[in-house]
Amino acid sequence: MGRATFIPAFSPExxxxxxxxxxxxxxxxxxxxxxxxxxxxDSKESIRALHRIQRREGLAEQKPFLKDYLPELLPCFAxxxxxxxxxxxxxxxxxxxxxxxxxxxxxxxxxWSVPVSEGFGRRLRYLxxxxxxxxxxxLLALGDPxxxxxxxxxxxxWDVRDREKRLVNVMDAYVLGAIPPYSFLLGGKLIACLIxxxxxxxxxxxxxADTRGIISKKKKHAQLVLVxxxxxxxxxxxxxxxxxxxxxxxxxxxxxxxxGHFHVPNSLFASLRDYLRDTDHEYVNAHKFGEGPNWRxxxxxAAFDKLGFDADLLKHGxxxxxxxxxxxxxxxxxxxxxxxxxxxxxxxxxxxxxxxARVRWMEGRAARNPEYKLWTVSQFERLLSPRTVQxxxxxxxxxx
Numbered sequence: 001m002g003r004a005t006f007i008p009a010f011s012p013e014x015x016x017x018x019x020x021x022x023x024x025x026x027x028x029x030x031x032x033x034x035x036x037x038x039x040x041x042d043s044k045e046s047i048r049a050l051h052r053i054q055r056r057e058g059l060a061e062q063k064p065f066l067k068d069y070l071p072e073l074l075p076c077f078a079x080x081x082x083x084x085x086x087x088x089x090x091x092x093x094x095x096x097x098x099x100x101x102x103x104x105x106x107x108x109x110x111x112w113s114v115p116v117s118e119g120f121g122r123r124l125r126y127l128x129x130x131x132x133x134x135x136x137x138x139l140l141a142l143g144d145p146x147x148x149x150x151x152x153x154x155x156x157x158w159d160v161r162d163r164e165k166r167l168v169n170v171m172d173a174y175v176l177g178a179i180p181p182y183s184f185l186l187g188g189k190l191i192a193c194l195i196x197x198x199x200x201x202x203x204x205x206x207x208x209a210d211t212r213g214i215i216s217k218k219k220k221h222a223q224l225v226l227v228x229x230x231x232x233x234x235x236x237x238x239x240x241x242x243x244x245x246x247x248x249x250x251x252x253x254x255x256x257x258x259x260g261h262f263h264v265p266n267s268l269f270a271s272l273r274d275y276l277r278d279t280d281h282e283y284v285n286a287h288k289f290g291e292g293p294n295w296r297x298x299x300x301x302a303a304f305d306k307l308g309f310d311a312d313l314l315k316h317g318x319x320x321x322x323x324x325x326x327x328x329x330x331x332x333x334x335x336x337x338x339x340x341x342x343x344x345x346x347x348x349x350x351x352x353x354x355x356x357a358r359v360r361w362m363e364g365r366a367a368r369n370p371e372y373k374l375w376t377v378s379q380f381e382r383l384l385s386p387r388t389v390q391x392x393x394x395x396x397x398x399x400x
């Protein structure tokens with residue numbers, strides 16, 4: 001799995017190399033006839049399985065937090081019998097750091113079958129409440145988008161200079177989904193549609209209208225016109241054909257190239273970083289926002305390179321479907337600099353979108369599949385055990 005590099009058999013480098021090879025083999029990765037890394041099976045359940053070690057590690061790390069805070073947060077979660085589907089009324093609550101709402105977001109996100117990113121740069125994090133019973137429906141979080149995203153940039157028609165000037169008008173939905181029992185009722189579709197609302201655009205304007213560019217440090221007069229997201233489990237069943245009436249909420253624009261670091265768990269990443277630290281490598285502490293959109297990826301690549309591994313160890317081959325949600329009907333023209341003013345007159349409120357989505361998806365699903373009523377809060381609590389194995393189709397995840 002790498003170039004021919006002489007390393008003494010019992011040196012720290014050799015031990016670390018064996019650990020990397022052993023880890024990838026344990027996940028089921030193999031090599032093709034050209035030596036390229038191959039994922040075990042490209043299916044949703046196999047992708048969940050690849051994330052399982054990372055998820056278990058994360059839950060183990062969060063055990064003190066859950067022990068201290070989960071008991072007082074559990075009343076926020078719903079039993080199936082708490083939900084009157086005909087009365088569901090979603091509400092977005094914008095979260096401030098250091099609050100109990102932030103703790104609730106943290107606890108709820110730990111139930112995801114795919115570990116949730118913390119995001120970087122600008123962030124809008126929301127709890128999605130059901131105002132009919134004051135229970136938590138799900139989560140929504142927008143953060144700064146990746147700088148290089150070929151499918152997005154080609155669709156807009158950006159060159160590097162245009163992207164530097166106008167990426168400030170784009171956000172990425174890095175957390176998006178419903179939690180049980182709402183996830184059984186297609187609540188993820190409803191929550192995805194809440195991105196394209198007056199409420200989200202107003203929150204962005206209030207917090208970031210006078211933001212400064214990452215590169216230029218100049219005020220950009222940012223206006224949110226586009227949100228990207230990608231499925232964490234290959235092809236998405238949530239975003240595809242996501243329409244209410246004539247309004248399309250997301251547009252599929254292609255797939256990522258299958259590069260990333262999700263198959264490198266935190267414990268292995270820490271060892272790779274320690275190895276770079278011992279060699280005084282520049283990437284060890286270069287993680288401040290603005291020094292690269294993916295410091296972790298660059299750090300792993302640097303460590304693999306010093307260990308003699310080929311860069312393709314970061315090509316895991318799991319392609320994620322990429323989607324765009326346009327909040328402005330002229331989003332592409334704004335992002336190309338052809339016009340200054342974004343047209344968002346057709347945006348609805350969270351309440352309006354929620355009512356349409358409830359009738360469109362949730363009421364029918366409840367009638368066909370009443371099993372959601374059997375869900376209990378104690379089952380949610382068990383999701384937060386590192387020993388719990390989640391089964392495909394049961395628990396929500398970003399873009400599942």
